[in-house]
Amino acid sequence: MAAPGRSLHGMRGMAAVPSYVVMQPTTLCNLDCAYCYLPFRAADRRMPVAVAEAVAASVNPWAASARFSVVWHGGEPLAAGREQLAALMAPFGPEVEHHVQTNATLIDDAWCEFFVAHRMRVSVSVDGPRERNGDRVTRSGRPAYDRIVRGVAALRRHDLPFSALAVVNDPAPGRAAELYDYCLDLGCEVLGVNIEETEGVNTRTNAHDPAVVTGFWAELVAAWRRQPRIHLREVEWSLRYAAAVLDGTADDLLPRRLDPIPTIAYDGSVVVLSPELAGFTDSRYGDFSSGNVLATPLHAILADAAERTAWVGEFLTGVEACRSSCPYFGFCGGGHAANRYFELGRFDGTETEHCRNSKIRLLEGVLEHARNHQSPGA
Numbered sequence: 139m140a141a142p143g144r145s146l147h148g149m150r151g152m153a154a155v156p157s158y159v160v161m162q163p164t165t166l167c168n169l170d171c172a173y174c175y176l177p178f179r180a181a182d183r184r185m186p187v188a189v190a191e192a193v194a195a196s197v198n199p200w201a202a203s204a205r206f207s208v209v210w211h212g213g214e215p216l217a218a219g220r221e222q223l224a225a226l227m228a229p230f231g232p233e234v235e236h237h238v239q240t241n242a243t244l245i246d247d248a249w250c251e252f253f254v255a256h257r258m259r260v261s262v263s264v265d266g267p268r269e270r271n272g273d274r275v276t277r278s279g280r281p282a283y284d285r286i287v288r289g290v291a292a293l294r295r296h297d298l299p300f301s302a303l304a305v306v307n308d309p310a311p312g313r314a315a316e317l318y319d320y321c322l323d324l325g326c327e328v329l330g331v332n333i334e335e336t337e338g339v340n341t342r343t344n345a346h347d348p349a350v351v352t353g354f355w356a357e358l359v360a361a362w363r364r365q366p367r368i369h370l371r372e373v374e375w376s377l378r379y380a381a382a383v384l385d386g387t388a389d390d391l392l393p394r395r396l397d398p399i400p401t402i403a404y405d406g407s408v409v410v411l412s413p414e415l416a417g418f419t420d421s422r423y424g425d426f427s428s429g430n431v432l433a434t435p436l437h438a439i440l441a442d443a444a445e446r447t448a449w450v451g452e453f454l455t456g457v458e459a460c461r462s463s464c465p466y467f468g469f470c471g472g473g474h475a476a477n478r479y480f481e482l483g484r485f486d487g488t489e490t491e492h493c494r495n496s497k498i499r500l501l502e503g504v505l506e507h508a509r510n511h512q513s514p515g516a
């Protein structure tokens with residue numbers, strides 16, 4: 139199944155126009171989750187409206203010609219408050235879709251009315267039932283689970299559709315089915331699953347027994363197939379890839395050029411490809427930023443980000459190394475910059491624990507499920 143990756147020739151370099159931008163309205167988070175990668179989550183550094191105005195000046199023309207999203211990410215974006223968030227959203231035109239990734243603990247009726255008024259799509263972070271949320275604690279170390287559930291209840295009271303994003307730190311047998319069944323009850327429309335990553339200030343290991351991780355994904359597919367009521371992000375990617383391999387169109391699946399996915403930090407600095415790199419510095423790579431929107435328009439920064447940012451060039455070399463060495467390249471497209479940096483210390487390596495857990499074993503898990511459930515005589 140994975141072998142076509144070696145012969146793929148599509149997707150070279152990085153595009154100048156993204157399909158979405160990530161905005162950091164504040165560095166602050168009201169929680170202190172054990173696996174969080176954010177370095178400044180205890181500090182309330184807020185994005186000035188001038189930064190949003192500068193970003194909108196580039197984004198609005200893009201949104202007029204193609205679907206375009208702004209993803210409000212943090213810190214905890216709701217910790218910025220409704221007034222501040224509304225002021226930051228105001229410069230964006232009506233074509234721009236707004237999304238927010240939130241820990242849900244601050245969601246109440248007033249926030250729900252805000253989401254409706256601003257046509258904002260909501261994704262909540264929740265790791266499954268109460269006992270799987272032990273890493274999710276307040277600044278005083280208290281479990282955040284009840285507050286997360288209260289926030290989700292408010293969304294449901296207002297009939298607001300929402301997505302869920304779950305971090306799994308122990309993909310043991312039984313956990314995938316438990317998570318899926320939990321999300322069916324939770325009422326989310328879409329579920330994304332992240333095996334915990336070693337990145338940013340989170341240095342916990344993400345190395346697992348390969349068979350256990352493959353089994354986790356296979357179990358998740360089986361749970362989904364029993365009741366396919368939720369869009370399961372990772373499984374849908376895998377099935378789309380499998381179908382494309384079978385009908386010979388796998389080469390069309392990856393974008394022609396990498397989406398730069400610019401993250402705009404609270405101070406206007408722009409980090410491409412990996413939001414997790416924002417706020418870090420390195421003696422070789424500096425602060426990872428490709429410029430600041432208060433000095434240079436976003437479209438101008440992205441026009442030559444690969445040339446003006448040394449680590450991006452190194453990352454693109456790593457992507458080419460993946461293309462020539464990894465049979466999973468056609469599915470994966472070369473992985474994430476932050477995982478390479480935080481696991482390997484540089485950007486031009488290839489395999490990471492993250493890509494083993496979340497790309498290679500994901501695809502293997504889907505295939506394992508297919509093998510175990512093929513009809514007799516097939």
Ligand code: SF4
Nearest residue numbers: 460464470472473493
């Ligand atoms: S990041 Fe990993 S799975 Fe993806 S292409 Fe590179 S080596 Fe393969």
